[in-house]
Structures are given as C-alpha cells and as structure tokens.
Amino acid sequence: MSRFIERHPAWALIVIIAVAIALWLIFAVWPPGLEEAIGRKRVFLNAVFNGITLGGLYFLVASGFTLIFGLMRNVNLAHGSLYLFGGYVGYAISTSTGSWILGFIVAFVLTALVGVLLQVIVFRRMEGQDLRQTMVTIGLSIVFADLMLWACGGDFYQIQTPGWLIGPVDLPLITAVKSSGEPVYLRYPMVRLVIFAASVVIGLAMWLALNRTRIGMIIRAGVDDRDILAATGVRIQLVFVLVFAFGAGLAGIAGVVGGTFQSLSPGEDIRFLLASLVVVIVGGMGSIPGAALGALIIGLAEQLGSVYIPTYAIVVTFLIMVLVLAIRPQGLLARR
Amino acid sequence: MSKCSIGLLALSSLFLSGAAIAQEKIKVGVTATLEGTYTVLGEDGMRGHQTALNVLGKKIGDKELEFIVASTDATPDSAVRAVRKLIEQDRVQILLSPLSGDEGIAVKNFAKTHPELTFINAASGAQETTYVDPAPNFFRYNMDGAxxxxxxxxxxxxxxxxxxxxxxxxxxxxxxxxxxxxxxxxxxxxxxxxxxxxxxxxxxxxxxxxxxxxxxxxxxxxxxxxxxxxxxxxxxxxxxxxxxxxxxxxxxxxxxxxxxxxxxxxxxxxxxxxxxxxxxEDPGWQKFVKAYQDAFPPNKRFPSPSLLATNYYGSTMALILALREVNGDLSDNQSKFKAALAKIELDAPNGKIKLDSNRQAIGxxxxxxxxxxxxxxxxxxxxxxxxxxxxxxxxxxxxxxxxxxxxxxxxxxxxx
Missing domain, CATH: 3.40.50.2300 (Response regulator)
Structure with missing residues (x-):
C-alpha cells in the first residue's frame, strides 16, 4: 500500500479523492441541487448496494473458475453448467425438505462430485493441452445444458427464500429527510445482505486458507511451478482433484444463491460463464483478490449502468473489459 | 432483375419438384422461442399448436400436413436464421412463424424475399409488422400489442x-x-x-x-x-x-x-x-381449454392455456381451414391459398377473428x-x-x- 503511494503519488491521490467522494455520496444527506441533477439518493444507494451484492454472487462463481485456472491452467468452459446444476440441485433439495441451508450443503457436495469426475475422467487425460481441454469443455457444457433441459424443462425455477429472510430491513443510512425533520432510512432486501455477507466470509476464508495453511501453501506453490512441486513429492494429482472439487462446489453454491435472488432457467449457464470470464479477465486470471475486485467492478457497473444509462447498460461491462485488456492485459491484480 | 427472376423460377420449380417427389405431403415450418428468456412461452405455444392438430387433424383432402419445428430465442436474427433454414434446407412451403415482436418485424421483411411462399404469423404482436409496409404474403390472425x-x-x-x-x-x-x-x-x-x-x-x-x-x-x-x-x-x-x-x-x-x-x-x-x-364462460373458449387440458398430462402443461397457446391454436386453425377450402392447392405461387387466408373468418376460441386490408386481425x-x-x-x-x-x-x-x-x-x- 505505502509502496504504491510512493511509486504512483498522482494515482494514489486520485484514488483517495474518489474514495472520499464515494463515501460522502453514501453517508451524507444530499443537497437538493444534487438530487435534481442525478436523481434521488435512494435510487443511487440501492444501485450501489445492488452492485455490491451482485458482485458477491459473481465472486462466488468466478473464484472457483479462477482458482481452477490458476492451479491447473485449464479454462473450464463448463463452469456455467456447474452453476446451473448446483442451482437445480438446491431447488430440488430445498423444495423437498423445506430447508434452504440443506440445499446449499447438498448442492456443494454434488457439484463437487461432478467436478471430481470431470477432473479424473476428462482433464487428467489431456493435461497440458489447453486447446483440447477448452474444446472438450465447450462440448461438455452443451451436453450438460441439453441434459438439464431434458430433466428440468425450460421452466424458471426459484428457490424459496426462507421466511426469516423475506422482506426488507432498515439500514442506518439516511436517504432523505422529511419536511418534519424526520430522517428516512434506506430499506433494503434482507436476503441480499445475508448473501453478500456469506460471500465475504467465503472469500476471507479462502484467502486465509490459501495464505495461512499448509494446503494453501501447496496450492500457491503449484500455481507458481507445478513441475517443481510435483518433484518435491507432493501428490499433485490429489491436489488438483481437491481444488477442482472445491471450485466446482463453489459454483454449485453460487447456483443456489442465484436461484434464490434471481431465477434458474436454461441459458443461465452461459450467462454466468460469460460473467465469470469477464470478471477474471478484469481481475486477473488465477488471482482470488483479482476475482473479488473484478466481481465488485462488474456488479457495480451493471447496476449503476442499469439505473443511469439503461439503454447502454450491457455495453458498460464490456467496455470495462476492453479498457482493462488495452491498458493492463494481464488483469488488474495479476502478479505476472 | 432477369437473373433474379430466373433464380426464383428455378427455386420455385425446385419446390414444385420437391412436392411432386414427396407426394401427398404439405410441408409447414413452425418456429417457437424454445430457448432463452421466452422458453416457457414457446413451449406453451407449441402445446396450442398441438392442440389444434388434435382437434382439426392433419389431413387436407388426400394430402397430409408435415410440420418441421425450429427454435429461436426472441431475437430477430435467430428468427430469420430459423426461417431460412426451414425454407432452404427443409423446403417448407408454408411458415407458421414467429412468436415474438422483434422476430415478427424481421420475418415480415424476410417474407418479401420469398413472395411465392406463405407466412402465417404464429403469435408475434408488434404493431409495425403489419402496419408499416406490410408483406402481401404475411398474415396475422392475432391482434397486436396495442x-x-x-x-x-x-x-x-x-x-x-x-x-x-x-x-x-x-x-x-x-x-x-x-x-x-x-x-x-x-x-x-x-x-x-x-x-x-x-x-x-x-x-x-x-x-x-x-x-x-x-x-x-x-x-x-x-x-x-x-x-x-x-x-x-x-x-x-x-x-x-x-x-x-x-x-x-x-x-x-x-x-x-x-x-x-x-x-x-x-x-x-x-x-x-x-x-x-x-x-x-364462452362455450368455444371452454371447449378449447378442455381440449388443451386433455391433450397433455397436468404436470406437462399450465392449468389453463396461455395467450401463446391460444395464438398458436388460432394460426394453426387458420392454416388448416384455408388449406381445406382450396383442397390443398398450392399451385400458381399459392395464390388460391393466399386468397382463402385473406378472407377467412375464424371462429377462434378467443372470439371471432377476421383480417383487415393489411392482413392484420380484428378481434x-x-x-x-x-x-x-x-x-x-x-x-x-x-x-x-x-x-x-x-x-x-x-x-x-x-x-x-x-x-x-x-x-x-x-x-x-x-x-x-
């Protein structure tokens, strides 16, 4: 951090000013002139919160994707199918047992199992052949999509939000002051906050696991140099299977989350594959903090875009991707 | 120009010979949004289409209707791609297409490049499709969104x-x-x-x-x-x-x-x-609902037909009734069939439907x-x-x- 400021004082200043403006926009009561210029504060705050919570969902999907890429150098284009599969499993479990939490656990376990099968049956056979792996995963994603269409039909599924999560909560952020002087607080859907908190916890846990545990050390070493790691006697294939299972399981959990606050239907697999590709390209392939930053940027861009420039909202995400590719092609937080 | 008409002539003779070989078959291409956001709409549209076939049958005199289905995703290019495929590869003579608004405008414009064929709108409801520069071979038996x-x-x-x-x-x-x-x-x-x-x-x-x-x-x-x-x-x-x-x-x-x-x-x-x-309460409507419910098991349909099922039912009905009126005669660039379509009055489940001079439904x-x-x-x-x-x-x-x-x-x- 301090090294960054020393090296790029001008950039640091710009970043600090931007953060200060953002904080002021969020916490201050807006003067009437500003409300006239860019609309009500409630709309802005909602868009920001939505962007952050959507970023949480994107992070869940993309972190598995980037982890698998970072370690094994394979671009798993069937990742979106794992997301949708997890969602359908979560739906089936939560409707049959009535337990939302159980839906998460089973979805994680089953998608992780699918991940293990993928790694053992498919990827191990074509290790180091990037193009072949990519083509095979595209093929698999099409096969999975059709199998799921056959099993679940084209209907939309929504996972029931448990009773204690339905409805809005008041947040201690003032959106406006009534003429009587009474402040109006921001009301925000509870379920999105919980989901965001959960993705932060998962993100932190992953960061800690990668940086503070022995298995994390092995994975980091594998990211840096797979061959040397194998030569030191680590059972690299087992590590691969574990990481693949975990990454796939995260996609499964994300599917349940997505099915809860959006919906599940054919086509979602491609949408989330695309989203996670954009996220990891912006954040940097193989980097977990990069996935978090990328997810946040893309989520915010989508939501603020849909409010302030609705017609061009779709373009904004891709513009960001183009900019990043032009200025820093390895991604914002990539190490190499 | 002459090159184009020779091409068209060759194409239509190809169609005719195709029909001669196939014998007793009239090929109809159907599109529905079986992918993307509107998947459920497309699926129920196809149920309405199937219900119409159950009720009216597939026989036109001594010929039989053959349906070929293509999937779209509510975007205009997907609709044109599907329609092209049906015409160029499957050699259909009549089209029942498309489902969604933007698709309708694109298919209407495409219909002008194939004046010898007949296009019956399946369910799309943008105003522009039949209001601005309508195609003479495009017929719409459902009302528009407005x-x-x-x-x-x-x-x-x-x-x-x-x-x-x-x-x-x-x-x-x-x-x-x-x-x-x-x-x-x-x-x-x-x-x-x-x-x-x-x-x-x-x-x-x-x-x-x-x-x-x-x-x-x-x-x-x-x-x-x-x-x-x-x-x-x-x-x-x-x-x-x-x-x-x-x-x-x-x-x-x-x-x-x-x-x-x-x-x-x-x-x-x-x-x-x-x-x-x-x-x-209308008996015609109730009869249609019953036919729809009887055609599919309860978990494979909605409790009652959707607007899409009704529209596909209506357009399939117009297709079959008009074909029967001309006894399946598609000669002379389908002119008799088109004339029959233009003046047919449908006793559709959702009320009487007739066409105006732009071939747009009044209902x-x-x-x-x-x-x-x-x-x-x-x-x-x-x-x-x-x-x-x-x-x-x-x-x-x-x-x-x-x-x-x-x-x-x-x-x-x-x-x-």
Whole structure:
C-alpha cells in the first residue's frame, strides 16, 4: 500500500479523492441541487448496494473458475453448467425438505462430485493441452445444458427464500429527510445482505486458507511451478482433484444463491460463464483478490449502468473489459 | 432483375419438384422461442399448436400436413436464421412463424424475399409488422400489442380511479406497442404516465429498477414476460414492494401466473388486458381449454392455456381451414391459398377473428383481473369483453398515423 503511494503519488491521490467522494455520496444527506441533477439518493444507494451484492454472487462463481485456472491452467468452459446444476440441485433439495441451508450443503457436495469426475475422467487425460481441454469443455457444457433441459424443462425455477429472510430491513443510512425533520432510512432486501455477507466470509476464508495453511501453501506453490512441486513429492494429482472439487462446489453454491435472488432457467449457464470470464479477465486470471475486485467492478457497473444509462447498460461491462485488456492485459491484480 | 427472376423460377420449380417427389405431403415450418428468456412461452405455444392438430387433424383432402419445428430465442436474427433454414434446407412451403415482436418485424421483411411462399404469423404482436409496409404474403390472425391493451386504460382511470401511473417494460417492439395502446387510452382520458422505464430483454437483476420506481404514483404497469417477469416479481417481493400493479398481456398470463414459488402472489388483484381471459364462460373458449387440458398430462402443461397457446391454436386453425377450402392447392405461387387466408373468418376460441386490408386481425379483447381460485392457483378473471378491436384502435386512420410508431417515448401522454 505505502509502496504504491510512493511509486504512483498522482494515482494514489486520485484514488483517495474518489474514495472520499464515494463515501460522502453514501453517508451524507444530499443537497437538493444534487438530487435534481442525478436523481434521488435512494435510487443511487440501492444501485450501489445492488452492485455490491451482485458482485458477491459473481465472486462466488468466478473464484472457483479462477482458482481452477490458476492451479491447473485449464479454462473450464463448463463452469456455467456447474452453476446451473448446483442451482437445480438446491431447488430440488430445498423444495423437498423445506430447508434452504440443506440445499446449499447438498448442492456443494454434488457439484463437487461432478467436478471430481470431470477432473479424473476428462482433464487428467489431456493435461497440458489447453486447446483440447477448452474444446472438450465447450462440448461438455452443451451436453450438460441439453441434459438439464431434458430433466428440468425450460421452466424458471426459484428457490424459496426462507421466511426469516423475506422482506426488507432498515439500514442506518439516511436517504432523505422529511419536511418534519424526520430522517428516512434506506430499506433494503434482507436476503441480499445475508448473501453478500456469506460471500465475504467465503472469500476471507479462502484467502486465509490459501495464505495461512499448509494446503494453501501447496496450492500457491503449484500455481507458481507445478513441475517443481510435483518433484518435491507432493501428490499433485490429489491436489488438483481437491481444488477442482472445491471450485466446482463453489459454483454449485453460487447456483443456489442465484436461484434464490434471481431465477434458474436454461441459458443461465452461459450467462454466468460469460460473467465469470469477464470478471477474471478484469481481475486477473488465477488471482482470488483479482476475482473479488473484478466481481465488485462488474456488479457495480451493471447496476449503476442499469439505473443511469439503461439503454447502454450491457455495453458498460464490456467496455470495462476492453479498457482493462488495452491498458493492463494481464488483469488488474495479476502478479505476472 | 432477369437473373433474379430466373433464380426464383428455378427455386420455385425446385419446390414444385420437391412436392411432386414427396407426394401427398404439405410441408409447414413452425418456429417457437424454445430457448432463452421466452422458453416457457414457446413451449406453451407449441402445446396450442398441438392442440389444434388434435382437434382439426392433419389431413387436407388426400394430402397430409408435415410440420418441421425450429427454435429461436426472441431475437430477430435467430428468427430469420430459423426461417431460412426451414425454407432452404427443409423446403417448407408454408411458415407458421414467429412468436415474438422483434422476430415478427424481421420475418415480415424476410417474407418479401420469398413472395411465392406463405407466412402465417404464429403469435408475434408488434404493431409495425403489419402496419408499416406490410408483406402481401404475411398474415396475422392475432391482434397486436396495442389492440391487446384496449380497455385497460379506461378501466384503470374510471373504475380504479388511478390518475398517475409509471411503466416498466422490456426494451423491444412488442412492449413498445403494448405501452402505446395503454398510454393512448389512459392519457386520452386525462391520466398521467410519469415515468417509462425500459429494461433489456433477459434482465436478471431488477433490484435497481425496483428502487428507481416512483412512490408518488397510483399504480405501476408491468410490461414484462417470461423469465424477466418472474425475476422481477421475486425481487419485488424481497424489496417489500406494495404498489398497485397493472399488467401487460404476457405479464398477466398463465406463463407467469403458474410459475413456481409465491412471488406471483403479488399479482393478485392486478388489472390487465389481453386477447384472452382464463375464466371466460364462452362455450368455444371452454371447449378449447378442455381440449388443451386433455391433450397433455397436468404436470406437462399450465392449468389453463396461455395467450401463446391460444395464438398458436388460432394460426394453426387458420392454416388448416384455408388449406381445406382450396383442397390443398398450392399451385400458381399459392395464390388460391393466399386468397382463402385473406378472407377467412375464424371462429377462434378467443372470439371471432377476421383480417383487415393489411392482413392484420380484428378481434375481441378482454380486460381482466387476477384472482386466486382458493387452491393457490391464479387465473385472469373477465372484467369486460370488447369485440371488434381494429389495429387503429377505433381512431380515424389519418389521426392514428400522426401519432407515430410505438417506441420508448411515443406516444406522448396527451389526447390525440
């Protein structure tokens, strides 16, 4: 951090000013002139919160994707199918047992199992052949999509939000002051906050696991140099299977989350594959903090875009991707 | 030019020889949105199509109809691709296509490049398709989006006493047409439409759109369909939304009313207008509902046919009846068949339908309100039946043409 400021004082200043403006926009009561210029504060705050919570969902999907890429150098284009599969499993479990939490656990376990099968049956056979792996995963994603269409039909599924999560909560952020002087607080859907908190916890846990545990050390070493790691006697294939299972399981959990606050239907697999590709390209392939930053940027861009420039909202995400590719092609937080 | 006509001649002779070899078969291409946001709409459309075949049969004299289905995803290019494939590879002679608004405009334009074939619109409802520069070989037996909104503005203003409303709709031609119909009527009576929000087709995260809904209006009009509508309702429930709602024709429809989960309950009491009403007592309608229910097991269909099923039923019915009238004669560039289509009067399940000079349907419209049947299933209940709705919505054609084509901002909120 301090090294960054020393090296790029001008950039640091710009970043600090931007953060200060953002904080002021969020916490201050807006003067009437500003409300006239860019609309009500409630709309802005909602868009920001939505962007952050959507970023949480994107992070869940993309972190598995980037982890698998970072370690094994394979671009798993069937990742979106794992997301949708997890969602359908979560739906089936939560409707049959009535337990939302159980839906998460089973979805994680089953998608992780699918991940293990993928790694053992498919990827191990074509290790180091990037193009072949990519083509095979595209093929698999099409096969999975059709199998799921056959099993679940084209209907939309929504996972029931448990009773204690339905409805809005008041947040201690003032959106406006009534003429009587009474402040109006921001009301925000509870379920999105919980989901965001959960993705932060998962993100932190992953960061800690990668940086503070022995298995994390092995994975980091594998990211840096797979061959040397194998030569030191680590059972690299087992590590691969574990990481693949975990990454796939995260996609499964994300599917349940997505099915809860959006919906599940054919086509979602491609949408989330695309989203996670954009996220990891912006954040940097193989980097977990990069996935978090990328997810946040893309989520915010989508939501603020849909409010302030609705017609061009779709373009904004891709513009960001183009900019990043032009200025820093390895991604914002990539190490190499 | 001569090269083109020789090409066409060669092409049509190819078709004729194709028909001669196939013998006794008339090939019909069908498209439906079996992918993407509108998947459920496409699937139920195909159920309506199948129901019509069950009721009417596939025999035309001594010939038999053969149907080839192609899938689209509600985008115009997917529709043109599907139609091209049906014509060029499967060599169909008649098309039953397409389902969605933008697709309709594209297919209508494409139809002009194949004047020898016949295109029967399956369910699309953008105004432009038959109103601007219509194709002589394109026939539409369902009303357009604006016709389907007739009566809603008046009911909202006079009976519900709504004065100010805002709209949220998907950003494409069919919903423009729906909002066009609503705004003309509602503003014509003195109502105000304060805000029109447009979201891209296939939007998943509506939270910011919901936050931007104004509080100072009497009702919010929703012009969404398929997965978008379900997502909106789900997030609307999570955000604790409480406003009065009004619905477009594919919003208040079995495709949404029988979706899973309880978010749809926000729609109970919502007023809407459409080319059908689920609980209409008319014997013709009831017979159709029964045929639809009998054709599929309960878990493979909706409790009652959706607007799409009804439209596909109607267009398939027009196809079969007109073909029978000419005894399957498709000679002379199908001219006899086209003439029969133009003057046929359909006794469709949702009321009598006849075509105007642009080959656009004049039919019956329904104002409805959503009710719970007591067992958790939602239906649209008839409030008002309005017969003989034409494409200019009862306006003088000269006045109507001055309003402009439906778009994000047209029509203005005023009395024309």
């Amino acid at each position: 016709q389907w909104q007739v009566g809603l503005g008046k009911y909202a203003y006079e009976d519900k006493k709504y004065r100010k409303i805002a709209t949220v709709g998907e950003d494409y031609s069919f919903i423009y047409t729906q909002v066009f119909g609503l705004v003309l009527e509602f503003c014509g009576l003195g109502g105000q439409v304060t805000n029109r929000q447009w979201v891209p087709l296939g939007t998943k995260d509506f939270a910011s759109v919901i936050a931007a809904l104004p509080d100072d209006v009497d009702a919010i009009y929703l012009g969404l369909g398929g997965a978008d509508a379900v997502n909106f309702l789900n997030q609307y429930q999570q955000a604790g939304g409480k406003a009065h709602l009004m619905g477009g024709s594919i919003m208040i429809d079995q495709t949404i009313l029988s979706s899973k989960g309880n978010a749809k309950n926000a729609l109970i009491g919502t007023i809407a207008a459409s080319g059908q009403a689920d609980t209409w 019956t419209n329904f104002v409805t309100e959503v009710v719970d049947d007591g067992k958790g299933a939602l239906f649209s209940k008839v409030v008002k039946v309005i017969p003989n709705v034409n494409q200019t919505l009862g306006y003088d054609p000269a006045v109507f043409s001055k309003i402009g084509l439906p778009s994000r901002t047209v029509p203005e909120c005023k009395k024309y």
